[in-house]
Amino acid sequence: MxxxxxxxxxxxxxxxxxxxxxxxxxMDETPLFSMSEKINAIxxxxxxxxxTLASASRAGIVEGADLTYAQTAARTRLYNxxxxxxxxxxxxxxxxxxxxxGIKDDVARELMKAMKAIATDYETQLLTTGDRTVGTxxxxxxxxxxxxxxxxxxxxxxxxxxxxxxxxxxxxxxxxARLQEIWDAGGNPRALxxxxxxxxxxxxxxxxxxxxxxxxEASTRQAIANINKYEGSFGTIDIIPDKFMAxxxxxxxxxxxxxxxxxxxxxxxxxxxxxxxxxxxxxEGEMCLQWGNEKAxxxxxxxxxxxxxx
Numbered sequence: 001m002x003x004x005x006x007x008x009x010x011x012x013x014x015x016x017x018x019x020x021x022x023x024x025x026x027m028d029e030t031p032l033f034s035m036s037e038k039i040n041a042i043x044x045x046x047x048x049x050x051x052t053l054a055s056a057s058r059a060g061i062v063e064g065a066d067l068t069y070a071q072t073a074a075r076t077r078l079y080n081x082x083x084x085x086x087x088x089x090x091x092x093x094x095x096x097x098x099x100x101x102g103i104k105d106d107v108a109r110e111l112m113k114a115m116k117a118i119a120t121d122y123e124t125q126l127l128t129t130g131d132r133t134v135g136t137x138x139x140x141x142x143x144x145x146x147x148x149x150x151x152x153x154x155x156x157x158x159x160x161x162x163x164x165x166x167x168x169x170x171x172x173x174x175x176x177a178r179l180q181e182i183w184d185a186g187g188n189p190r191a192l193x194x195x196x197x198x199x200x201x202x203x204x205x206x207x208x209x210x211x212x213x214x215x216x217e218a219s220t221r222q223a224i225a226n227i228n229k230y231e232g233s234f235g236t237i238d239i240i241p242d243k244f245m246a247x248x249x250x251x252x253x254x255x256x257x258x259x260x261x262x263x264x265x266x267x268x269x270x271x272x273x274x275x276x277x278x279x280x281x282x283x284e285g286e287m288c289l290q291w292g293n294e295k296a297x298x299x300x301x302x303x304x305x306x307x308x309x310x
Contacts (some may be wrong), residue, residue, distance in 0.1 A: 005128070008166035008228075011271070012090045015155065015184075015252035017101075018233075024190070027119060028116040029125075029242075029243060030119045030120055030244070030292060031125050031193070031242055032123060032127065032193060032240075032242065032259070033050040033119055033122050033123045033126060033147075033261065034159075035256065035259075036126075036256075036259045036260060036261045037257075037259075037260050037261070038110065038260070038261050038263050038287075038289065039160050039260045039261070039262055039263070040135070040263060041082055041262035041263055041264040041287065041288065042264075043264070044081060044082045044141060044220070044286075045079055045080075045081055045082075045266065046079060046080050046081070046082060046262040046264070046288050047079040047293070048077075048078055048079075048289065048290055049075045049076065049077055049078065049080065050075065050076045050078055050292070050293040051076075052073065052258045052293075053186075054070075054072070054073070056287040066255070073227050075085040076169035079132075079240050080132055080143050080144050080262070080263045080289055080290065081132045081133065081134060081135070081141050081142065081143055081144075081288060081289040082141065082143065082286045082287055082288045083125060083141060083286065083287070083288055084140070084141070084265075084284065084285070084286045085118050085121045085122060085125070085284070085285060085286075086118065086279065086282050086283060086284035086285075087113075087115075087117045087118045087282060087283055088110070088112035088114070088245035088272070088279045088280070088282035088283075089110035089113075089114055089120070089159075089178060089280070089281060089282070090272070090276075090278045090279070091106045091107050091110060091278060092117045092278045094277070094278045096279070099104070104197070104250070107136065107279055110281075111269060111275065111281065111283070113244060113265065114281075114283045115269075115283055117307070118267055118283050118285060118287070119267070120147060120244060120287070121243070121288065122261075123244040124244045124246065125143060125145060125289075126145060126146055126147075126261075126289050127145055127146055127147060127193070127242065127244055127245055127246070127252070128145030128146075128147060128148065128246075128248070129145060129148050129247060129250075130142060130143075130144070130145055130148060130149045130162075130179075130289050131144050131148050132144035132288075139215070140261075143288040144288075144289065144290055145289065145301060146252055146254070146259075146289060146291060146297070147247060147250060147252060147301075149246075149289070149291040149294050149297075149298050150252065150291075150294050150298065150299040151294060152181070152185070152294060152295045153178055153182055153253075153295065153297065153298035153299070153301075153303075154178075154298065154299045154300070154301065155174065155177065155178065155300050156300075156301065156302045157169075157170065157174070157249070157300065157301070157302045157303040157304060158171070158174075160221065164258075164302055165249050165302060165303065165305055165306070166249075166302050166303050166304045166306050167206070167305060168301050169201050169252070169303070169304045169309065169310070170198055170202070170205075170300070170304070171205070172199045172205075172206050172232070174231070174300055175206075175232060175253070176232050176233045176234070178298035178299075178300055179233065179234040179235075179237070179253065179298070180233065180234060182234075182253065182255065182295070182296060182297065182298050183234040185293075185295040186294065186296075187255040187293075187295060187296035187297070188235070188257070188296070189234065189235065189237055189253050189254065189255055189296075189298070190235065190236075190237055190238065190254075190255065190256050190298075191237055191238045191240055191252060191253070191254050191256050192237050192238070192239050192240065192244060192251060192252070192253045192254075193232070193240045193249075193251065193252045193253075193254065194240070194241050194242070194245060194252075195241065195242065195243075195245040195248040196241055197248055197306065198251050198303060198306050198307055199239065201309050202206070202227055202230065202239055203226050203243050203249065204309050205240075205309065206227060206230055208241075216227070227239055228304055236254065240300075244301070247301070248303045248305040249301055249302055249303045250299060250300065250301040250302075251299070251300050251301065251303065252298070252299050253299070253300075254296070254297045255292070255297060256294030257292075258291065258293060259290070259291060259292065259298045260289075260290040260296070261287050261288070261289065261290070261291070262287060262289075262290045263285070263287040263290050264285075264287060264288075265284070265285055265286040266285060266287075267283055267284070267285035268283065268284065268285070269281060269282075270282050270283070270284060271285050300310050
């Protein structure tokens, strides 16, 4: 049978079937960046101090004894460098003139995407193992990330070594050991940040669960196998999966009130020079992590990060 001209195979006047729906797949959740208090930085080298109490003593004092005055330990001065990030775009005048599906304003959309992207950049930077560098005219100034700042309360996964994945999965005992280290140092751990695989391990294997159930009333036809909070030996912590925890063999436990973001220049929109028949622009900011006292946090690294969870 020949192809009929009255069918869609031959008719050329049919409009294209492009809908006004755009399937946005944006990884734009930035839990650490969003939850952290923003404070002012006044220099590219941002500094703060840490202090500790003298060790507790049970020694008695002789009645009428003369006082001797001990020199207290000096406060420690800490620092980080602010890091610049920007995201730019350009939209041609022609593109602005044509009719587009699902978009009223290409410039506004590009601005929206750039704002989301720069926030994810800073989320990634906050969680990096990279170190700070003062920078030069040829090398960018960079900040120290949380996973580099934590040095005291750390541990390898069972069977793991530096840079290698563990031979066994994350356990509650490991988490409670890190929680105790923070607690012993005087911290108040209240949040655990991890990647997707470690979140699955916690949801499936941990037993000390808060607000958790596997079963819901049958009529709802729902089952929940998720832990958003974990109640361990040293309080309840929020379990926060973070898409930008690139180090999937690691997790961090933090005392949230210690974590600040020191902002030298807040994220703002800038308009580019008209050097061509386009509208150009970018968003830019400059800030860094202030981790407070690193003993208020902990890190477990070299964890198993793939395979079946058993």
